[in-house]
Amino acid sequence: MDTRFRLARALLALALAALVQMVVPVEAAAPPPTTVRVAFTPLQAWGPLFIGEAEGFFAREGIKIEWVTFAGGADTIAVLIQGQLDVGAGAASAGFFNAVAAGGRVRIVADKGHVEPGFRAVSLVARRGLRVGGPPTVADLKGRKVAVNTVGAIAHYILAKALARAGLRVDDVELVRLPFPSMVAALQQGSIDAAILSEPFVTQAIQIGAGTLLVPAGDVAPGEPIAFLFYGPNLLDRSPEVGRRFMVAYLRALRQYVQGPTDRNVRVVAEYTKISSDVVRQGDWFPMYADGHVNINAIRRFQDWLYDLQLIGVRMPVTTLVDPSFQAYAAEALAAR
Template structure:
């Protein structure tokens, strides 16, 4: 695998390059070359690669950076890359509705426990006296990380349920990672919806206060999913082999950050092989959750699609059953055992 992209926050897209590092040796020479499209953090993927799990399956990986989900989806559909990840947002649903051909094959990240702040609503320091609950957001300025039609909209709709306030009652803007933190710091917005580790940064550096963690209102919801190109999906051995390696990395990730087993070794690996060189970031920012058996929350994907349709963000709804393919995760679990 050639590392071509800086792995940053789940919320951030990176298009930088870094010096390629030597690939781990395999017990047998890798025979299948797989390009992996990267848009954000690939923690479990990076663990799997560095520990040789893909090479053991006869796979030679190359990481390819992308600046947007639309760009990555098109590359997957045309087999320019064979593996990627994507969010269940309006852009993805609209692409599927236009018959962009890809397969949703596993969980990449989801909302975990009721206190999970992987995605969260935070109140700025200067607005905390006036915003004590979501009902107090009426008439206030809220910035949501990303573009309209993303999972942040779905989260806010869930957070506002029963409050008597809707998103239309709030002054909503959509900002990128650097702009949203600056807007919070200078008081240009009263509250933000943001992912980790940016949420931890906002609290530690700018005095933001947690109002609603995503875990409290959308427990189990998909934040991003693992995707295959049609060509890879048709190569059962390679597709299953990739899933086996990936799930081994997922389980190491979960053990390190959620079970606190082998944490130091995993953090050292991530510090060594990613541009995030501060071990404190890996150990203090809440780690996202990944399903150890690769299981996809299909009902939640449908809920998010229905929400985006009602919000007017999706014009030609896709039939998700045509794109969700759980075969490879199921076959991998047969080899690895269930967790």
Template sequence: MITRRTFTSAAAFMAAGVAAPSLWAQGKPEKTKLAIAVGGKAAFYYLPLTISEQLGYFKAEGLDVEISDFAGGARALQALVGGSADVVSGAYEHTINMQSKGQMIQSIVLQGRAPQIAVGVSTKNMANYKTLADLKGKKIGVSAPGSSTNMVANLILSRGGLKASDVSFVGVGTSAGALAALRSGQIDAMSNTDPVMTMLEQKGDVKIISDTRTLKGTQEVFGGNMPAACLYTSAEFVQKNPNTCQALANAIVHGLKWLQTAGPSDIIKTVPDNYLLGDRALYLASFNKIREAISLDGMMNEEGARTALKALASFDPAIKADKIELSKTYTNDFARKAKDRFKA
């Protein structure tokens, strides 16, 4: 398992110039039984993970994967740092945040090429909403404090001249609990993923004020491509377990390839029933909205990594853009081989 000591020694591994993973010959995974942490697995944000799991793609690569679902990405990250998880299916920007704290983690395969996060205000609690300044003093629901949904909310608030301390963030998860929190009036606004946000939008419960569920919307909010979900782990784990990382990338890219041609009925048959949140039609409407946000081949875009760093640095003074080595936050070595294998 990964420990806090692992992270501090990871920098030494990289500084020592250990051979890049692409130089290793492929073979049997060094570690076959893996614990993967995820924050809000039912969200479309993590659909590639669910597809690869449900269709047996991890098993096909010789991996015995146990996936633990947490309330949000920040808690999944804590599982990695604390040693109860080997790998996280989570937001890419955590790799930048952790490097700013001297802890090296690395993305090994991308799942989403747009954040798929929308911010909306309650039409019940904030019927007279006009500008971002109106959010001051309000309660904003996020999947979990410190998660990607929280980061996007922080960015949007900063553009309205507000700081994170000007509002109260409330963890509501990414499924039925999030719907209930907004509809019951417990929160005044929400930053969350689909299918939750589309369901609230379609029922008239929220007014969307910022939207990154499409590539166009992502460009408008971030000014460029913005990577989203990925599989990430400690830099040391990557160095010690290249075949395992390749197997993980293979499984995810296999799922991404399947998603390229999957129809609505294929999705419905594959995901667990409780993911539909009781509304099959709206679930499929949500899927159609975010479909283009799913990565095609698992490859990280360099421009996207720069956009993520710029966005984080714009509202978090602890992140110094000139101190971050983006090349150490991700590797495309595994995804590139998987892309070639599956013709993704």
């Protein structure tokens, strides 16, 4: 009797366990994160993007970042249009305006830095020893080699403004194109005479004695945009929902970035740029709009300059260059959370 009772009880327990498995749903596994390929340059102006990954803001939106290295924003335009990159970052350039004019699906979608009075995070820096017997001046650059990361972008624009203060034009110097990380070594070696540098390389060049500050951007181009985020057809057309989630994470990171060089922000930027925390902390912090909105009038001024130099063939309506819908969606979504 006891044996039959124990057997019946065991069978009942098994039946109950099977019934529970049938009626209690198993929690579905979380979907894998969506990989988003983002342009990378080791500059302080990429701070919000670095913060977004380091603090898990992108992961919270189901996004995994894949960094793709470029010398500047101009180099990203073709690969964005081809769908080999999802998010571009950097300065607007003649290549961007010409691509849109030709029907390319690439748009500015958010602010990533602009110039304010006193701004030194982008500056014209001359090599030490350029002028024997005294500090160099802008006038000393006539006939000299001056580096920019991209021709027809904001560095070129700031250089033109700085040269004009000494009665010079860009044609009066020899333009050399170099990526920002290579400029400090080129100044040290004397292979270039000056460069438009961006932080953290402005501070690094001055600290190690490779260069002397000539003209900060804040003196010659206040109010002008430095950089933007760009979307290509992958996020504009094929996966706009991913584009919206990316922007939510970016604006969340931007809110942290605009708190300035806090210990945490400095550590994150130093880690991604491979520059010491002391240099990052001492450098200028890029002004950015906390809500990521784009200064339409500044884009119009820059486009006029490119047109006057015949670097672009047509002036485009600004509404065809900027898609504000992603930034607007993200700002509203964060306000509601």
